[in-house]
Each structure stands twice: as structure tokens, then as C-alpha cells.
Amino acid sequence: MAKRTTRSTGAEAARDRAAGQKPRPAADAPTPVMAQYLEIKAANPDCLLFYRMGDFYELFFADAEVASRTLGIALTKRGRHLGEDIPMCGVPVRAADEYLQKLIRAEHRVAVCEQMEDPAEAKKRGHKAVVRREVVRLVTPGTITEEALLDSRANNFLTALFRAPSSTTAPGDNYALASLDISTGEFLLSEVSGTDMAGELSRLGPGEIVAGDELAADPEIRALADQIGAALTPVPRAYFDSLGGERALRDKLGVAEISAFGDFTRPELATAGALLKYVELTQIGKQPLLRPPKRMGPSDVLMIDAATRANLELVSNSHGERRGSLLHALDRSVTGAGARALAGALASPLTDTAAIGNRLDTVQYLLEKNAVRAELRTTLKGCPDLARALARLTLGRGGPRDLGAIRDGLGGAGQARKILSGDTLPVLLRGVKKDLGAPPDALPRELGAALSDEIPAQLRDGGFVRTGYSKDLDDARALRDKSRRVIAGLQNDYVQATGVKALKIRHNNVLGYFIEVPAAHGGRLMGAGEDNGFIHRQTMASAMRFTTLELGQTESKIAAASDRAQGLEQEIFDDLASRVSDAQGEIGDAAAAGSV
Amino acid sequence: MQPPLDQYSALAELAEECALVRPRVDEGGAFQVSGARHLVVEQALGSRDGGAFVANDCDLSLPEGEEKTGGEDRLLIVTGPNMAGKSTFLRQNALVVILAQMGSYVPAQSARIGVVDRLFSRVGAADDLAGGRSTFMVEMVETARILNQATARSFVILDEIGRGTATFDGLSIAWACVEHLHGVNGCRALFATHYHELTALAGTLEGVGAVTMEVKEWKDEIIFLHKVAPGAADRSYGIHVAKLAGLPAGAVARAQEVLGHLEGGERAGIAKELANDLPLFAATPNPAPVKPSGPSETEQALGAVNPDELTPRDALEALYKLKALLDNDSIG
Numbered sequence: 001m002a003k004r005t006t007r008s009t010g011a012e013a014a015r016d017r018a019a020g021q022k023p024r025p026a027a028d029a030p031t032p033v034m035a036q037y038l039e040i041k042a043a044n045p046d047c048l049l050f051y052r053m054g055d056f057y058e059l060f061f062a063d064a065e066v067a068s069r070t071l072g073i074a075l076t077k078r079g080r081h082l083g084e085d086i087p088m089c090g091v092p093v094r095a096a097d098e099y100l101q102k103l104i105r106a107e108h109r110v111a112v113c114e115q116m117e118d119p120a121e122a123k124k125r126g127h128k129a130v131v132r133r134e135v136v137r138l139v140t141p142g143t144i145t146e147e148a149l150l151d152s153r154a155n156n157f158l159t160a161l162f163r164a165p166s167s168t169t170a171p172g173d174n175y176a177l178a179s180l181d182i183s184t185g186e187f188l189l190s191e192v193s194g195t196d197m198a199g200e201l202s203r204l205g206p207g208e209i210v211a212g213d214e215l216a217a218d219p220e221i222r223a224l225a226d227q228i229g230a231a232l233t234p235v236p237r238a239y240f241d242s243l244g245g246e247r248a249l250r251d252k253l254g255v256a257e258i259s260a261f262g263d264f265t266r267p268e269l270a271t272a273g274a275l276l277k278y279v280e281l282t283q284i285g286k287q288p289l290l291r292p293p294k295r296m297g298p299s300d301v302l303m304i305d306a307a308t309r310a311n312l313e314l315v316s317n318s319h320g321e322r323r324g325s326l327l328h329a330l331d332r333s334v335t336g337a338g339a340r341a342l343a344g345a346l347a348s349p350l351t352d353t354a355a356i357g358n359r360l361d362t363v364q365y366l367l368e369k370n371a372v373r374a375e376l377r378t379t380l381k382g383c384p385d386l387a388r389a390l391a392r393l394t395l396g397r398g399g400p401r402d403l404g405a406i407r408d409g410l411g412g413a414g415q416a417r418k419i420l421s422g423d424t425l426p427v428l429l430r431g432v433k434k435d436l437g438a439p440p441d442a443l444p445r446e447l448g449a450a451l452s453d454e455i456p457a458q459l460r461d462g463g464f465v466r467t468g469y470s471k472d473l474d475d476a477r478a479l480r481d482k483s484r485r486v487i488a489g490l491q492n493d494y495v496q497a498t499g500v501k502a503l504k505i506r507h508n509n510v511l512g513y514f515i516e517v518p519a520a521h522g523g524r525l526m527g528a529g530e531d532n533g534f535i536h537r538q539t540m541a542s543a544m545r546f547t548t549l550e551l552g553q554t555e556s557k558i559a560a561a562s563d564r565a566q567g568l569e570q571e572i573f574d575d576l577a578s579r580v581s582d583a584q585g586e587i588g589d590a591a592a593a594g595s596v
Numbered sequence: 597m598q599p600p601l602d603q604y605s606a607l608a609e610l611a612e613e614c615a616l617v618r619p620r621v622d623e624g625g626a627f628q629v630s631g632a633r634h635l636v637v638e639q640a641l642g643s644r645d646g647g648a649f650v651a652n653d654c655d656l657s658l659p660e661g662e663e664k665t666g667g668e669d670r671l672l673i674v675t676g677p678n679m680a681g682k683s684t685f686l687r688q689n690a691l692v693v694i695l696a697q698m699g700s701y702v703p704a705q706s707a708r709i710g711v712v713d714r715l716f717s718r719v720g721a722a723d724d725l726a727g728g729r730s731t732f733m734v735e736m737v738e739t740a741r742i743l744n745q746a747t748a749r750s751f752v753i754l755d756e757i758g759r760g761t762a763t764f765d766g767l768s769i770a771w772a773c774v775e776h777l778h779g780v781n782g783c784r785a786l787f788a789t790h791y792h793e794l795t796a797l798a799g800t801l802e803g804v805g806a807v808t809m810e811v812k813e814w815k816d817e818i819i820f821l822h823k824v825a826p827g828a829a830d831r832s833y834g835i836h837v838a839k840l841a842g843l844p845a846g847a848v849a850r851a852q853e854v855l856g857h858l859e860g861g862e863r864a865g866i867a868k869e870l871a872n873d874l875p876l877f878a879a880t881p882n883p884a885p886v887k888p889s890g891p892s893e894t895e896q897a898l899g900a901v902n903p904d905e906l907t908p909r910d911a912l913e914a915l916y917k918l919k920a921l922l923d924n925d926s927i928g
Contacts, residue, residue, distance in 0.1 A: 338602025349697035359699025
């Protein structure tokens with residue numbers, strides 16, 4: 001808890017802190033890397049700093065102690081600072097998601113600091129030059145997008161909360177709430193009275209609440225955040241500015257007049273502004289997916305206060321588990337997105353009888369049309385999480401499998417549209433059908449042509465592009481593969497030439513490709529001298545290792561071709577990702593098809 | 597993808613699998629649900645076809661409801677022994693409201709629901725494990741919120757409110773809550789209680805009814821039928837439950853003995869005394885009120901009112917009490 005109250009945001013505080021550090025005596029001067037670390041850490045005092053060093057994110061000092069305790073990983077030492085050992089621990093980059101998840105669950109915030117250049121670049125500036133590093137993202141409970149960090153069947157809202165000054169039209173405390181699920185782009189606004197605020201918060205069930213300093217320090221708000229299991233993050237009050245909010249909304253939604261989406265009150269605009277500002281702060285300028293805001297007032301939903309929600313065990317039982325809740329008993333959805341929509345509907349029943357009737361008509365239609373329902377469910381079951389893949393790609397945090405998800409999701413949308421071919425569709429399904437048809441045909445075709453059948457998890461694993469999509473890439477791959485065959489051929493030649501049947505060409509990360517023969521035969525290659533081209537590299541207890549000019553050349557060809565193939569794949573990925581991003585509105589419509 | 601498609605086909609799937617029915621949700625004031633079940637409890641009990649779960653009707657309606665087809669009551673006092681299913685009955689009706697208004701079919705044979713604006717559900721403190729604050733305080737804070745916020749279109753279920761304090765405190769609070777819900781909020785409500793005295797209100801307040809969880813006695817044992825029937829429980833069978841729970845036979849026998857004493861003497865005496873002190877009890881049908889000589893009860897009560905000390909709400913409540921007294925005077 002102390003962690004929260006002492007947390008301060010903004011670069012100002014960071015600069016103050018950095019300035020407050022006393023100059024150190026020369027003997028204790030930190031190494032250049034440590035100096036860089038300290039500077040970046042000082043700018044992010046409220047976060048655990050994941051400091052990228054090669055294949056690891058390292059943590060130092062108090063961060064290391066906290067992380068090793070929370071994650072159960074070994075605490076080691078690295079160098080000395082101010083005469084003391086520096087505690088350190090690290091997590092491998094490849095497994096970082098898993099560790100991030102544990103830290104976020106334990107209500108920590110993490111600043112991810114990456115290497116912004118190749119170490120070779122840095123060396124060009126001198127042997128003491130440090131690789132340039134920058135914080136690229138703050139990971140907080142309300143701003144995560146990774147599949148591994150999220151519950152696929154639940155929304156993860158970030159909610160900004162604002163206590164509106166009481167006025168003659170709205171006496172007493174009023175609260176405005178702006179919520180964004182950054183992993184799907186869902187964006188909700190509402191304004192409620194003081195007595196309904198707790199119920200509204202538990203309706204949304206956010207993972208993180210952002211509030212002005214003063215409000216965040218209010219014991220009642222803190223108790224409430226604890227109760228619903230949300231992290232509470234204070235931000236400067238100045239974030240809540242209705243003019244700035246209106247401007248930010250216009251910018252981010254790309255409209256000239258915000259009134260296109262409804263008449264927003266000043267407190268709502270101020271709160272939306274603070275929400276977007278906080279998102280910008282944590283995403284370091286990256287633009288998240290933002291769907292048009294949906295407004296829900298107290299008169300639109302059946303008001304259910306927090307105690308009643310808990311008492312009726314709507315979405316979780318009395319121990320906070322899903323089992324034993326009404327949601328658990330009624331959930332027959334086949335996709336994560338469907339489960340999220342169902343949970344949302346259960347948390348927010350309507351009061352408009354016509355709207356309720358429309359929903360019931362839809363259920364009735366699908367109940368009566370058994371075949372349509374069965375076909376739909378089969379199609380949906382095969383569909384990946386379109387909304388979350390789209391959100392990651394938009395944020396520049398997607399991988400090749402997200403492109404695959406877009407391809408399959410849009411394919412599924414097309415199929416679902418065909419299934420809904422009946423002429424007597426109820427009104428909501430007519431809307432769904434229209435939205436399903438929204439995305440441009442060209443994109444799924446392009447993705448279909450570009451993506452291979454087996455898509456690797458990571459871009460750098462290579463191979464996500466289908467053969468035949470790019471001639472350059474195919475050429476680079478052919479060269480790489482041909483050279484690999486050349487190496488296999490070389491082994492044969494060398495066996496013939498030396499008469500050593502046990503001769504093998506092997507590869508490791510230190511030597512690259514090399515020729516290995518049992519120690520007993522080593523003499524034969526050594527003895528052959530320089531003329532046959534065998535160059536001695538290493539003598540082991542049981543084997544001797546050699547290389548040849550030819551082998552070295554072939555190896556560089558392979559490396560060059562691999563690099564080129566990788567570069568081309570990256571280019572193709574960026575191109576496809578930006579095409580997806582350009583069509584985010586239409587894809588988002590398909591993803592949220594007819595959500596009313 | 598396609599959340600709504602999945603959402604609606606999932607609801608249709610559920611409707612078929614669990615034999616749900618389409619509710620009629622309108623602007624009227626009814627809450628007529630027949631053969632309703634509690635989805636979660638039912639699934640916990642196992643197969644529906646096994647008949648493990650006993651379905652129940654509930655019929656409430658607001659007086660302004662344009663066509664009154666069923667019951668005349670908007671508030672039901674639910675009594676019955678512990679473990680007989682009071683809480684399940686209360687909750688399943690609240691859940692029917694939520695399911696219907698989210699656009700789902702509901703676990704019942706038929707359901708007609710006048711749309712609800714606010715839903716409240718509270719359980720008395722004995723079931724509440726809230727730490728730190730006094731549980732009774734929490735209970736009262738939450739009850740206060742309901743009495744202050746519920747509108748005529750709201751739906752309220754209160755389960756054993758007042759349990760967290762001494763018997764007569766609790767009874768008085770429960771009594772006042774029923775009167776307030778009935779007279780001021782005017783909402784549809786289910787009020788479960790083990791204070792059987794409250795069922796007296798069913799006879800005096802228009803729109804207040806009483807139902808009870810049926811119980812069968814067989815060879816000194818009790819069998820819970822889990823069936824809701826009109827009327828009031830005559831006792832709470834707490835000792836039977838204690839016996840079921842494995843309380844030592846000696847303790848059970850002794851409890852039976854003490855209960856006999858209390859029922860035969862002291863508590864009845866206290867209740868009689870209360871009836872004389874509190875105008876609230878003037879309406880109880882049993883001990884016929886003695887016709888007072890001199891100023892009537894209404895006049896006495898009116899004399900005791902100091903208008904300068906009353907908030908508007910207090911004044912309204914006082915008016916209700918006076919009216920009730922007046923009715924009683926004219927009967928007596």
C-alpha cells in the first residue's frame with residue numbers, strides 16, 4: 001500500500017530525484033552501463049525496471065530483491081555501487097511474459113527498457129560507449145495486451161474515475177467514468193451519482209483505476225479498489241481537463257466533432273481525457289485501438305449495487321472464483337470474445353423493454369433455427385480472437401500469429417455471414433450481418449496469399465511467409481537452403497579426400513561450421529599440411545576440429561542469405577500489419593459485430 | 597470474434613439445454629413467475645430431470661399494474677425453517693429479473709416481468725464475513741441504502757435483515773423495514789425472516805402477503821419440501837436443524853426443554869407486553885386489543901408527536917402509523 005501512496009508520475013518528479021542525487025566520489029563512479037541504468041530508473045521510480053541486456057531483462061538493487069521474492073528466482077550480484085554489492089536478478093526475454101504476469105498479479109508496475117540499437121553500432125562510437133536504451137512501455141494491470149497476461153474470457157478495463165464538482169443541475173457528488181479495454185479497443189463512458197459509483201465500478205470490474213491524487217488518497221476509494229481487486233493509480237489532477245479531453249477524443253477517433261458519438265458532459269470529457277493521457281504515458285506514444293465510445297447512463301441499465309452483485313454471485317462466487325457464479329452456470333459461449341460479451345451483458349442488464357425484446361427475438365430465432373445455430377457455433381469455435389489480435393497489431397505489439405488470427409477471423413466472418421442468409425432475420429442479426437460484411441475483401445485475400453499454413457510464434461523464428469508470395473524472399477531462402485546442401489556435399493568430399501569415415505561437419509554458436517574428426521585421425525588432417533586446405537581450429541580430448549576456406553565462404557553465404565530472408569520477412573510483416581491497422585475500423589466492426 | 601453472435605447463440609444453446617422460457621418484459625408492474633428455478637443451485641444438485649430441484653412460483657404486482665391477473669401483493673414475507681430454501685427462493689427471483697433484462701430466456705415455466713430499474717439484495721449479517729467493521733453496522737448501512745434508494749420500480753430481496761442484533765431490536769428493525777418498503781418505497785419485494793411475528797403485517801397492510809416454505813413432520817423428524825405455499829410458518833425448527841447437524845443428543849433435549857419454557861411463558865409474555873407498548877402490535881390478530889377508555893390510541897399517539905422535531909420522512913411515517921392505528925380503533 002505504501003508503494004501506491006508514494007508513487008508519483010510524470011517526468012518532473014523523476015528529474016527532481018535525479019537532480020537530488022549527490023555527485024559521487026570518483027572512486028565510486030558507476031560504470032557507464034550502471035550510470036545509464038540509474039538515469040532510466042530515476043525516470044521511472046514507481047516501476048520495476050526490466051533492463052534489457054542481451055537475451056535477458058535484468059533487475060538491479062531493490063527491484064531485484066522485490067522481483068526475486070515475487071518470482072522465486074535467484075538473487076545474484078553484479079559489480080559494486082557506492083561500496084556495496086549490487087543485487088541483481090534476471091528473466092530470459094523469451095519467457096518474459098510469464099514473469100510479467102506474476103509481477104502484474106502482485107500489483108507491481110513494470111517499465112520495459114529495450115536496447116534501441118545493435119551493440120555493434122554502439123561499439124563504433126568507442127569501446128566504452130553504451131548501447132542506447134529506452135523505456136518503450138510501462139506494463140500496468142490495466143494496460144496489458146499479451147495473450148499470456150490476459151484472461152481470454154474476461155474484459156480487462158482501465159477506468160479513469162473523476163469526482164465532478166457538484167452543480168445546481170447535479171447536486172451532490174457525481175462521478176464520471178471512462179473505461180478502455182486496451183486489448184480490444186472497447187471504450188465506455190458513464191456518469192453516475194455518488195451513491196451509484198461503487199455499483200458502477202463493480203459492474204465494470206476494471207483491472208486498474210486511475211484517479212486524481214486527492215481522490216486516489218480517499219480511504220473509501222482505496223477500500224473500494226481493494227474490494228474489486230483493482231490497482232489504484234494516482235495521476236495529477238491536471239490530467240482531468242475537459243477541453244484537452246475533447247481535443248484528444250477528436251484526434252484519436254479521427255472526427256471533427258465529438259458530438260457525432262453523443263452529447264458528452266464536461267466531466268465525461270475530462271475523464272476520457274485523463275484516460276487517454278494515461279494510456280499515452282504507459283504506451284510511450286504508441287496508439288492503441290480505440291472503438292467509438294459507448295455511453296451508458298443510469299437510466300439505460302438495471303442498476304445493481306456492489307453488495308447486491310456480490311450477494312447474488314453474478315460473475316464470481318463469494319471467494320472471487322468463477323465457479324458457482326451465475327455466469328459460470330449460464331456460459332455456453334465457444335469463443336473468448338463471446339464469453340466477454342456474455343459477461344458484459346450479465347453485468348449490465350437493460351431497462352429499455354424494446355431493446356430487451358430485440359435481444360430476446362435474437363435468442364428465439366437462434367433457438368428455433370437449430371441448424372443455423374449449430375453451424376454458427378461450429379464456425380465460431382474455429383475463429384481466433386479477432387479483437388485482441390487487432391489490438392496488438394495496432395499497438396505494434398503483434399506477431400505473425402496475430403496476422404493469422406486476422407486472416408482466420410475475417411474468413412470466419414465471411415462464413416458466418418453466409419450462414420445468416422435467412423430472409424426473416426431479427427433486427428439485431430441484420431445489423432450483425434451488415435457489420436460482418438464490412439472489412440475489405442482484399443485484405444483477407446492478401447493475408448491468405450502471404451501467410452504459410454504453420455505460423456511460428458515469433459517473427460524471428462522465420463518462415464511465416466508462404467513460398468511464392470515474394471520472389472526476393474524465395475530467392476534468399478533458396479540460396480540459404482542451397483548453401484546448406486553445399487555443406488552436406490562438402491562433408492562427403494572431405495571424407496573421400498581424407499579417407500576418414502568418421503569425419504563430420506558440425507555447427508555450434510562459438511565456431512560456427514567446423515569439421516570434426518576423432519582425435520586418432522587428427523594427425524592425418526594436420527599432416528596433410530596447408531595444401532589440402534584444412535586449417536586447425538581446436539583440439540579436444542577426443543576430437544580435433546578444422547575448417548577450410550570453402551567452408552568459411554559457404555557459411556557466410558548462408559548467414560547473409562538468412563539475414564536477408566529475415567529482413568524481408570520483417571518488411572512483409574510490417575506491410576501487412578500496417579494494412580491491418582489501416583482497416584482497423586472495419587475489422588473492429590466485424591469483431592464487435594452488432595454488439596448492442 | 598463476433599461476440600454478439602456467440603453471445604446469442606450461447607444463450608439459445610443454454611435455453612435449449614436447461615429448458616428455459618422466453619420472459620415477457622413490459623412496462624407493467626407485474627412479477628409473475630411460475631415454476632422458477634435457481635440455475636446455479638440446480639446445476640449443483642445435478643440433473644434437472646432427476647427432479648432434485650423444486651421449482652416455485654412467485655407472484656408480485658404493483659397496484660398500478662394495468663391488468664391484474666394474479667396476486668394482489670407486492671411484498672411477500674417469507675418464513676420457514678432454516679435450510680428449507682428461503683434464500684434460494686429469494687435469489688432465484690432476483691436472478692430471473694437479471695436474466696430477463698439482459699435478454700436471456702429464464703429458468704421458469706412462464707415469466708412476466710414489469711421492467712425493474714434497480715435491484716437490491718441483502719443478507720443479514722449472520723451470513724456476512726465482512727471483516728473490520730461490525731457486521732451489524734454493515735448490514736444496517738446497506739439496508740439504509742436500500743430504503744433510501746429503492747423506487748416503486750425497484751425489486752428488493754432482503755434475507756434475514758435484523759438477525760445481527762438482539763431479538764427485539766432485530767424484530768423491530770425488520771418490522772419497520774417492511775413498513776417502509778411497503779409505504780414509502782412501494783416496490784416489489786421479498787422479505788425472508790425468522791420473526792414469525794412479522795407475518796401479522798400480511799393481514800393488516802394492503803399489498804403485503806405471506807408465504808412459507810412447506811415442511812412435513814414425520815415421526816418426530818422433519819422433511820423439507822422446498823415448496824413455497826401461502827401462509828406463515830408456525831415455528832422455525834431450529835432445534836431439528838441442530839439435531840441434523842449433529843448436536844449431542846443431550847444438548848438437543850435440553851434445547852427442546854428451554855424452548856418449551858420460552859414459548860409457554862416468558863417470550864409470549866414479553867410479546868404481549870410489547871403489543872401494549874408498541875402501536876405496531878396493535879394490528880396483530882391474536883390477543884384482541886382491549887378497548888381503551890379515555891383518549892384512543894390514535895389520539896394518544898397524535899398527542900405524542902412534536903411536529904418541530906420531525907423530518908418530512910419521519911412525518912410521513914408518523915402519518916402511516918396514525919392511519920394504521922385509526923383503522924385499528926375503528927375495528928376495536
